[in-house]
Amino acid sequence: MSGKQHEVTFRFLAQPTDVNFGGKVHGGMAMKWIDQAGYACAVAWSGAYCVTVSVSGIQFVAPILIGDLVTVRARLIHTGTSSMHLAVDVLARDLRKGEQRLATSCVMVFVALDAPDGRPTPVPHWEPRDDNERRLQRQARELLELSKGMERLVDPGVADSD
Numbered sequence: 001m002s003g004k005q006h007e008v009t010f011r012f013l014a015q016p017t018d019v020n021f022g023g024k025v026h027g028g029m030a031m032k033w034i035d036q037a038g039y040a041c042a043v044a045w046s047g048a049y050c051v052t053v054s055v056s057g058i059q060f061v062a063p064i065l066i067g068d069l070v071t072v073r074a075r076l077i078h079t080g081t082s083s084m085h086l087a088v089d090v091l092a093r094d095l096r097k098g099e100q101r102l103a104t105s106c107v108m109v110f111v112a113l114d115a116p117d118g119r120p121t122p123v124p125h126w127e128p129r130d131d132n133e134r135r136l137q138r139q140a141r142e143l144l145e146l147s148k149g150m151e152r153l154v155d156p157g158v159a160d161s162d
């Protein structure tokens with residue numbers, strides 16, 4: 001069934017174990033949910049084991065509180081040969097008031113592997129279907145160029161410096 005499902009949504013309640021001393025969900029917890037939803041979306045699209053290679057432009061725009069209904073939505077916005085670029089949004093709803101707000105968003109890149117410790121393997125091609133998806137695909141390509149620029153800033157000797 002690879003190449004069919006381009007979107008995955010998780011829904012659950014924010015729990016006391018997810019929050020910090022201020023009563024707000026830890027940024028790291030939100031990132032874990034984002035990684036899991038992105039992983040599920042990438043595996044569903046590719047039909048292969050996938051690894052995270054980058055997370056870009058992560059923004060924490062509103063807090064998530066205990067008891068909020070959390071929605072994590074990951075959707076495909078670009079495919080390369082073995083890579084899948086996903087927009088991931090985290091929404092929080094106060095169930096007493098019914099108001100939903102955007103809490104966190106980012107763009108992630110996953111790569112499909114031919115085995116859990118294997119090499120990159122091709123994924124089904126994804127085509128945008130409307131102007132909004134074409135805009136998101138353009139942004140994914142721009143972020144990829146920025147990401148390549150960041151890679152050039154990494155000191156290749158850093159792994160030997162300890």
Ligand SMILES: CCCCCCCCCCCCCCCC(=O)SCCNC(=O)CCNC(=O)[C@H](O)C(C)(C)COP(=O)(O)OP(=O)(O)OC[C@H]1O[C@@H](n2cnc3c(N)ncnc32)[C@H](O)[C@@H]1OP(=O)(O)O
Pocket residue numbers: 035036039049050051052053054079080081082083084109111116119120144147151
């Ligand atoms: C047995 C089953 C177990 C199941 C279990 C279930 C567990 C259920 C819980 C799951 C929870 C969540 C799980 C999340 C998954 C992880 O968290 S995985 C852990 C974190 N990630 C990693 O360890 C990945 C480490 N990186 C690598 O191993 C290597 O970089 C890779 C990914 C194999 C790529 O190797 P490479 O030599 O760079 O390959 P290369 O051919 O040059 O590039 C491949 C593609 O990557 C792209 N790429 C490389 N670097 C970048 C970058 N910085 N930015 C953008 N694109 C990039 C390239 O553009 C290329 O794209 P395409 O042109 O093919 O479309």
